[in-house]
Amino acid sequence: MTSFLQYCVNTLGYLRLMTVSDLIDIAILSFLFYKCIGIFQRTNAAKVAKALLLIIVAMWISYQFNLNAISFILNKAVELGLLALVVIFQPEIRRFLERIGSNNVSRISRFFRNETPVSDVEEAIQETVEAYGEMSKNRVGALMVFERETNLSNIISSGTPFQSTVTSELLKNIFYPNAPLHDGAVVVRQGKIAAAACMLPMSESMNLSKDLGMRHRAGLGMSERSDAVVAIVSEETGAISVVVNGNLRRHLSPETLGRILRNELLPREESASGKRRRPSLPFWKGRGGES
Incomplete structure (x- = not known):
């Protein structure tokens, strides 16, 4: 003592x-x-x-x-x-x-550019959810990367430059099978499409599920190297997936996809409607597991 x-x-x-x-x-x-x-x-x-x-x-x-x-x-x-x-x-x-x-x-x-209007991001989310819902039904593969804090200029430079508003019809045309830009990823910056057919780094993890295809491995690789939010539609099953911070959640409904994108991409402060956005929920654990 x-x-x-x-x-x-x-x-x-x-x-x-x-x-x-x-x-x-x-x-x-x-x-x-x-x-x-x-x-x-x-x-x-x-x-x-x-x-x-x-x-x-x-x-x-x-x-x-x-x-x-x-x-x-x-x-x-x-x-x-x-x-x-x-x-x-x-x-x-x-x-x-x-x-x-x-x-x-x-x-x-960000000191030298205007902040992204919330309406642009909200519109991009709505159009993405609509397009992903239809592409999921038709089993059309898709891969989208939403830039956040980490600058993705090197990824954008690997694809075809765009400067377009995100629309459901445009996304479905880009990812339509055998379309010129259907291979690779679409990168969204500040609520606008910055580039299509972009090359993403593959995940180097050895613990991934065997049934994950190249889109999921590319999405995980992108998320492991940045804070970007990656949305995926499987060409084989039509399942919708989201990757954030190296964590994968699969088999999502379009409504769940929209909720996740809003939690991760929209600011935490009061939105234009005057309602305070709730903080982002703790993200899921595990990699390559079922939702």
């Missing part, structure tokens, strides 16, 4: 010595740890993290029991492992830096 009280007294003494810079330092480290945990959860990095944890435990045991040979080997393995980690996590590190850079560019660009 005495040792516990002494520990508490020492802890309070350390807390009194903390400054504002210490708090900022702790906050930054906590944020970085949080992001690293998120990367581990979304990729195969969790397996590597478990292996690192085992190595650390083995190093501690070898130190405690004076196992000099094992300790020497593990220390050398850790030194070389730091370089190996950079190689192993190169895709994740690249995506992390890309998202930071594109988010900063997007925030800066």
Whole structure:
């Protein structure tokens, strides 16, 4: 009991010595740890993290029991492992830096352009829901990407430039089988179609369901690298899916699609009707699972 009280007294003494810079330092480290945990959860990095944890435990045991040979080997393995980690996590590190850079560019660009009218986004959502409902019935494949904070100029440049209002008829014509632009994705920026037939990066996850086609894998890949909202219609089954933050929800009704798009794309502040929009619900967990 005495040792516990002494520990508490020492802890309070350390807390009194903390400054504002210490708090900022702790906050930054906590944020970085949080992001690293998120990367581990979304990729195969969790397996590597478990292996690192085992190595650390083995190093501690070898130190405690004076196992000099094992300790020497593990220390050398850790030194070389730091370089190996950079190689192993190169895709994740690249995506992390890309998202930071594109988010900063997007925030800066908003100072030099007008905010997107809510009516444009609402109209784009309504037209998308109508088109997806019909394409789902007719089993016409579709893939749309709605840009948010992350700048998608590199994706837009890979397709055919557009500068058009989103309409149901236009979307059905773009995705009509054997139409010139039906392959690839339509990118919507600020409620307008920015490009069609865009090439999206494929997901590198090894844990995807076997029945997912190329559109779903491309949608997941786009969502893993950005904060975009991706809407998909399966050509095989006609099922409607949405991907947000690397999470996939499948077999949605057109009404559910519209509700999700409004929650994710429309501002949280009071809408033009004067009603306060409710905050976005916590998104679904799992990848490639049924809704």
